[in-house]
Amino acid sequence: MCKPLEFGISNEGVYSIQTWIDSVDAEENEHNFTSDEQYSYGFEAGCILKEIHKIPAPEGIEDWEIYFNRKADRKIKLYEKCPTKYENGQAFIDYINAHRHLLCGRPRTYQHGDYHIGNMMIGNDNQLYIIDFNRSDFGDPWEEFNRIVWCAQATPLFATGMVNGYFDNDVPMEFWELLALYISSNTLSSVPWAIPFGDEQIQVMVNQAKDILSWYDDMKNPVPT
Numbered sequence: 196m197c198k199p200l201e202f203g204i205s206n207e208g209v210y211s212i213q214t215w216i217d218s219v220d221a222e223e224n225e226h227n228f229t230s231d232e233q234y235s236y237g238f239e240a241g242c243i244l245k246e247i248h249k250i251p252a253p254e255g256i257e258d259w260e261i262y263f264n265r266k267a268d269r270k271i272k273l274y275e276k277c278p279t280k281y282e283n284g285q286a287f288i289d290y291i292n293a294h295r296h297l298l299c300g301r302p303r304t305y306q307h308g309d310y311h312i313g314n315m316m317i318g319n320d321n322q323l324y325i326i327d328f329n330r331s332d333f334g335d336p337w338e339e340f341n342r343i344v345w346c347a348q349a350t351p352l353f354a355t356g357m358v359n360g361y362f363d364n365d366v367p368m369e370f371w372e373l374l375a376l377y378i379s380s381n382t383l384s385s386v387p388w389a390i391p392f393g394d395e396q397i398q399v400m401v402n403q404a405k406d407i408l409s410w411y412d413d414m415k416n417p418v419p420t
Contacts, residue, residue: 196324196325196326196328197213197214197215197216197324197326198213198214199211199212199213200212200213200214216316216318216324216326217318217319218316218317218318218319218324219316219317220313220316220317221236221312221313221315221316221317221323222312222313222315222345222349224317225312225349225350225353230352233350233352233353233356234352234353234355234356235356236315236317236323236353236356237346237350237352237353237354237355237356237357237359237360238356238357238359238360239323239356239360240310240312240315240323240325240353240356240357240360241356241357241358241359241360241361241362242360242361243323243325244307244310244339244357244360244361245360245361247305247306247307248304248305248306248336248339249304250304250305251304251305252302252303252304252305252333252334253333256303256333259298259301259302259303259334259335260295260298260299260300260301262334263298263334263335263338263380264295264298266380267291267295267380270380270381270383270384271288271291271383273383273384273387274287274288274383274384274386274387276387277386277387277390278390279386279390279397279401280386281382281386281401281404281405281408282404282405282408283408283413284383284404286408286413286414287379287380287382287383287404287414288379288383289414290375290376290379290414291376291379291380291383294372294373294375294376295376297369297372297373297376298335298373298376301335301337301373302335302336303333303334303335304333304334304335304336305331305332305333306331306332306333306334306336306338306339307325307328307330307331307339308328308329308330308331308332309327309329309330309342310325310339310340310342311342311343311345311346312345312346312349312350312353313345313349314326314327335373335377337370337373337374337377338373338377340357340358340361340374340377341374341377341378341380341381342381343357343358343374343378344378344381344382344403344406344407347406347410347419348403348406358370368417368418371417371418371419372417374417375411375414375417375419378407379414382400382403382404382407385400385403385404386400386401386404388400407419
């Protein structure tokens with residue numbers, strides 16, 4: 196990632212200076228990589244994410260089950276009020292309501308907040324770099340995978356590598372079940388979020404929801420194809 200060099204206050208406000216990464220955008224250049232390279236970079240992204248999640252949340256932070264249920268309820272209401280609906284969008288709501296019990300006892304750690312291939316760079320040294328920590332938060336570390344849909348749409352091999360790298364090639368079923376819940380919640384709020392940005396962005400989210408329902412067999416199978 197960028198290394199912080201200087202931080203301070205000027206007449207115009209607060210500023211920070213960081214090291215420059217000589218690199219290319221990972222998402223825009225993934226088609227230039229071999230299948231092995233796509234998987235390998237994904238695997239590395241998973242390993243890096245595991246390190247990020249070693250940073251603990253502050254003491255006394257709200258219980259994750261309470262926090263996320265409130266968040267999910269809000270997203271369901273936003274979707275129900277939204278004029279644009281997904282084909283079989285109810286499948287996302289049904290999956291959330293049937294699997295809320297999985298939230299019980301989940302840990303909270305530091306989160307990057309927007310972890311996907313669009314926020315990664317491939318350096319001139321061929322190393323993977325992570326950028327855009329401006330949405331960082333504290334939550335269930337497994338929730339961090341809710342944006343893996345962007346990776347899967349860009350390059351399924353990268354997405355596969357990312358999961359395998361995080362779990363050292365031993366992915367528990369509970370992860371898949373929880374990930375489906377987190378992706379369902381995220382997908383519900385995507386189309387209300389897109390409304391102010393116009394028809395093109397709305398269609399992006401509608402198409403993404405269609406892909407997700409296909410991967411998950413209308414949310415009947417927690418392990419995506």
